[in-house]
Amino acid sequence: MNEYFKSLNKYVISEEMNLLEQYAKINGIPIINKESLSFLLLLIETNNITKILEIGTAIGYSAINMALLNPNIYIDTIEKKEEMCNLAYKNICLFELNERINLICDDALNLDINVLKEEYDLIFIDAAKAQNINFFNKYEMKLSKKGIIVTDNLFFHGILFKKDLSKNLRGLSKKIKLYNEFLSNNNNFKTYFIPVGDGMSVSIRRYND
Numbered sequence: 001m002n003e004y005f006k007s008l009n010k011y012v013i014s015e016e017m018n019l020l021e022q023y024a025k026i027n028g029i030p031i032i033n034k035e036s037l038s039f040l041l042l043l044i045e046t047n048n049i050t051k052i053l054e055i056g057t058a059i060g061y062s063a064i065n066m067a068l069l070n071p072n073i074y075i076d077t078i079e080k081k082e083e084m085c086n087l088a089y090k091n092i093c094l095f096e097l098n099e100r101i102n103l104i105c106d107d108a109l110n111l112d113i114n115v116l117k118e119e120y121d122l123i124f125i126d127a128a129k130a131q132n133i134n135f136f137n138k139y140e141m142k143l144s145k146k147g148i149i150v151t152d153n154l155f156f157h158g159i160l161f162k163k164d165l166s167k168n169l170r171g172l173s174k175k176i177k178l179y180n181e182f183l184s185n186n187n188n189f190k191t192y193f194i195p196v197g198d199g200m201s202v203s204i205r206r207y208n209d
C-alpha cells in the first residue's frame with residue numbers, strides 16, 4: 001500500500017502484528033496485503049458480518065485481523081499444512097483469539113462440511129489458487145442468503161499478466177483465468193472484480209424477485 005495511506009489507516013497496529021508481517025515476509029508466506037485487507041475489513045464492517053469461513057489460514061494473519069475488528073466475529077479457518085497449522089495456532093493464542101477463531105487442520109477439499117456451521121456471512125477463499133472453482137462449488141451452499149464470497153489473488157501475484165511463463169506457471173495462470181471467467185459467467189452469483197491489491201472478487205447471490 002501507498003506509504004502515505006499506510007500511515008493514515010490506523011486499524012490494528014501493534015508490535016505483535018508487525019512481527020507477523022515480518023515473519024511472513026522473511027519466509028515467503030503470501031499473507032493478504034494491506035490494501036486488500038483494508039477492503040476486506042471494510043466489507044465485514046459495512047455488512048455486519050459475524051460468521052466467517054476462511055479457506056487458507058497460513059500463519060493466521062488474515063483471520064486474526066478480521067477477528068480483531070469486533071468481539072462478535074467468529075471465524076472457522078481451514079489449513080491443510082501441519083506446519084502452518086502449528087504456527088497459526090500459536091499466533092491465535094498470542095492474540096488471545098482461540099475462543100473466536102476455530103482452526104481446522106485439514107484439506108478443505110476433503111473436509112466433511114458437516115463439521116462446519118450451518119451458514120456463514122462471508123466465505124474468504126485464499127488457498128491453492130488452482131482449486132478456486134472446487135472451493136467455490138463445495139462451499140457456496142454454506143453461504144447465508146445475503147452472504148458474500150470474497151476471493152483473493154485473482155491476478156495470481158501479478159503472474160497473470162506476465163509473458164514467457166514456465167509451463168507450470170502457464171498452467172496455473174490458465175486455471176486462475178478459468179475461475180475468473182467462471183465467476184464472470186455465473187448465473188447464480190453476481191461478481192464484482194475489484195483491482196485492489198493482487199485482485200479481489202466479491203460475489204453475491206442473484207435473486208430474480
Ligand code: SAH
Binds near residue numbers: 032056126
Ligand atoms: N489467508 C492467509 C494466507 C493464506 S496462504 C492470509 O492472508 O494471512 C494460502 C494457504 O492455503 C497456505 O498456507 C496453504 O497451505 C493453504 N492451502 C492450500 N490448499 C489448501 C487446501 N486444499 N485446504 C486447506 N488449505 C490449503
Ligand code: MG
Binds near residue numbers: 030031153
Ligand atoms: Mg491471498
